[in-house]
Amino acid sequence: MENIKYLILITFSLLILSFVMDRGKTIKALKIACKKFRNIFNTFISVIIIISIILVFIPETIISHYITGGNYYLNVFIALIIGSITMIPGFVAFPLSGILLKNGVSYMVISAFTTTLMMVGIITFPIEKKYFGFKVALLRNIVSLIIAILVSISTGILFGEVF
Amino acid sequence: MKRKNFIYYSLIIIYFLFILISFLIDFQPGKKMGMNFRINFIEMIKILPFTFILIGLFEVWVKKETVEKYLGVKSGFIGYILAILLGGTTIGPMIVSLPVAFTLFKKGAKLSIVFTYVGAAAVCRIPMTIFEVSYLGMKFTAIRYLVSIPLIIITSVFLGKYLEKRDYELIEEKL
Numbered sequence: 001m002e003n004i005k006y007l008i009l010i011t012f013s014l015l016i017l018s019f020v021m022d023r024g025k026t027i028k029a030l031k032i033a034c035k036k037f038r039n040i041f042n043t044f045i046s047v048i049i050i051i052s053i054i055l056v057f058i059p060e061t062i063i064s065h066y067i068t069g070g071n072y073y074l075n076v077f078i079a080l081i082i083g084s085i086t087m088i089p090g091f092v093a094f095p096l097s098g099i100l101l102k103n104g105v106s107y108m109v110i111s112a113f114t115t116t117l118m119m120v121g122i123i124t125f126p127i128e129k130k131y132f133g134f135k136v137a138l139l140r141n142i143v144s145l146i147i148a149i150l151v152s153i154s155t156g157i158l159f160g161e162v163f
Numbered sequence: 164m165k166r167k168n169f170i171y172y173s174l175i176i177i178y179f180l181f182i183l184i185s186f187l188i189d190f191q192p193g194k195k196m197g198m199n200f201r202i203n204f205i206e207m208i209k210i211l212p213f214t215f216i217l218i219g220l221f222e223v224w225v226k227k228e229t230v231e232k233y234l235g236v237k238s239g240f241i242g243y244i245l246a247i248l249l250g251g252t253t254i255g256p257m258i259v260s261l262p263v264a265f266t267l268f269k270k271g272a273k274l275s276i277v278f279t280y281v282g283a284a285a286v287c288r289i290p291m292t293i294f295e296v297s298y299l300g301m302k303f304t305a306i307r308y309l310v311s312i313p314l315i316i317i318t319s320v321f322l323g324k325y326l327e328k329r330d331y332e333l334i335e336e337k338l
Contacts, residue, residue: 004254018223030219033216033218036262047258049178051199052196052199052200055199089203094298101299110303119282128257131262131264131333132261132333147282151307155307158302
């Protein structure tokens with residue numbers, strides 16, 4: 001999904017343009033790209049491995065099970081936690097949310113789930129730490145969690161689900 | 164360091180052996196794990212190389228002064244708007260926006276703008292939004308945008324100010 005075609009097209013156009021304008025600079029750019037990619041590659045592989053393991057323990061069916069029915073606020077809370085831990089690509093997460101919505105899950109719960117999914121990354125923390133350092137990565141995630149809570153509360157209010 | 168590497172590669176090998184065996188003996192959880200890995204790996208490998216090439220080109224061609232002017236200390240409100248637009252057009256999850264953010268910072272963008280970019284890249288990527296609207300509706304997405312963007316800018320400003328007071332530097336750790 002996410003229009004990767006455009007990314008590839010833009011990258012190649014710029015790369016060709018760059019090569020025509022200055023060969024040396026282009027080669028230097030590619031070297032920088034390789035080096036940066038290599039620096040993150042191991043961490044990146046470990047992260048996807050951990051995600052693949054976690055998703056076996058919390059598969060989609062369990063996600064649906066725990067955020068449907070029962071106590072309303074508890075559902076929001078669980079959605080926040082699951083969203084913060086897992087990393088699911090958008091093309092899986094949104095159809096799942098669509099199904100949950102049809103099954104009667106509230107907008108507030110879905111908002112909590114999708115917003116934390118996008119903004120808070122417990123599993124991707126090792127990667128974030130590499131760029132921002134431990135303290136800042138932690139601060140950014142805490143702030144993001146608070147934003148996600150506020151977004152889901154607003155969603156709940158504006159859809160008339162709470163108050 | 165050597166020891167750490169040894170453990171790392173052993174675990175990776177064990178993981179892939181486990182997946183391989185799971186497929187051979189038809190062990191469902193192991194197969195599921197392999198599928199999960201495949202989905203995320205393909206998703207990433209389609210995006211990351213191109214992102215890093217763009218980052219490389221950016222580092223080589225864009226002058227520090229240009230970034231400083233538009234996203235630096237003196238950029239003002241326009242800087243935040245640019246950061247949000249840049250975030251909105253970023254493709255892929257946070258793994259992509261982090262190295263971009265790092266490069267922006269190294270080129271002279273100020274911290275609050277860097278954090279705004281990371282936040283925007285998380286919540287308002289345009290391609291993802293189109294997908295979201297089709298499943299969850301316009302109202303849902305509109306609320307999410309209108310609440311999260313101002314909050315992202317405000318918290319980024321505070322976080323940036325707080326860290327600048329402490330002379331914070333972003334460092335790219337080496338493994």
